Amino acid sequence: MTVFVSVGALAVSIYGIVERRLTLRKTERVRLTELVDQLTEIDIAESKEQDIEANWFVRRKEVLVQQAVSLLNRSTSRSMTAVEYRLLAIAAEECGYRETADALFKKATTARAGGDLGIQTMYAERSRAMALYRAGRPAEGRAIFERMTREESERSDLERFQLVVTLHFWSQWESPDDAEGRARLEEIAKLAERYTGRITDVGIRGRTELLTDEIAKRSQA
Numbered sequence: 747m748t749v750f751v752s753v754g755a756l757a758v759s760i761y762g763i764v765e766r767r768l769t770l771r772k773t774e775r776v777r778l779t780e781l782v783d784q785l786t787e788i789d790i791a792e793s794k795e796q797d798i799e800a801n802w803f804v805r806r807k808e809v810l811v812q813q814a815v816s817l818l819n820r821s822t823s824r825s826m827t828a829v830e831y832r833l834l835a836i837a838a839e840e841c842g843y844r845e846t847a848d849a850l851f852k853k854a855t856t857a858r859a860g861g862d863l864g865i866q867t868m869y870a871e872r873s874r875a876m877a878l879y880r881a882g883r884p885a886e887g888r889a890i891f892e893r894m895t896r897e898e899s900e901r902s903d904l905e906r907f908q909l910v911v912t913l914h915f916w917s918q919w920e921s922p923d924d925a926e927g928r929a930r931l932e933e934i935a936k937l938a939e940r941y942t943g944r945i946t947d948v949g950i951r952g953r954t955e956l957l958t959d960e961i962a963k964r965s966q967a
Contacts (some may be wrong), residue, residue: 828866891916931965
């Protein structure tokens with residue numbers, strides 16, 4: 747009888763521990779969502795308020811980013827979406843936390859998408875590539891752009907449009923002032939033209955052609 751009571755008490759105790767942990771994780775997850783929402787709200791406010799010192803927005807973001815990273819060091823991070831990781835990474839970079847930002851961008855490329863996995867992964871990788879250029883690591887950023895824009899036969903029109911968007915972003919980071927940069931820009935322009943030519947949807951193709959034209963002009967500058 748004593749054994750049964752002890753086993754029963756142990757089971758209740760274990761259940762209580764598990765329940766508390768689950769509740770804690772849910773609370774942490776809700777808090778992470780709130781932090782990402784607050785960072786988004788700051789971005790919106792920053793775009794509207796011209797009279798407020800820019801450093802005020804950065805300082806506020808820094809506090810939120812630190813709180814989010816602290817929570818992400820716990821097991822809750824498994825439930826984060828690619829979009830949330832990417833938004834946190836962008837905010838971390840703005841605050842000067844480049845290593846943290848790079849780690850968050852990497853997680854964004856493998857996290858659950860909460861939507862179209864291919865497109866969300868592309869957004870995350872594109873953002874990481876540009877962050878590497880800004881950090882003075884162009885070779886790493888370029889390698890990501892090169893990997894992202896390799897030709898693959900099985901792509902939708904929307905994916906091809908996003909590839910041209912990626913090429914457009916990439917072209918902004920290559921300089922036409924030296925032979926190496928001009929050669930890269932010419933190759934980027936050729937890729938953009940190739941992908942655009944394979945888009946069948948008239949509306950998507952029209953938007954893509956505008957980007958392709960801008961890339962071509964930069965390659966000829």
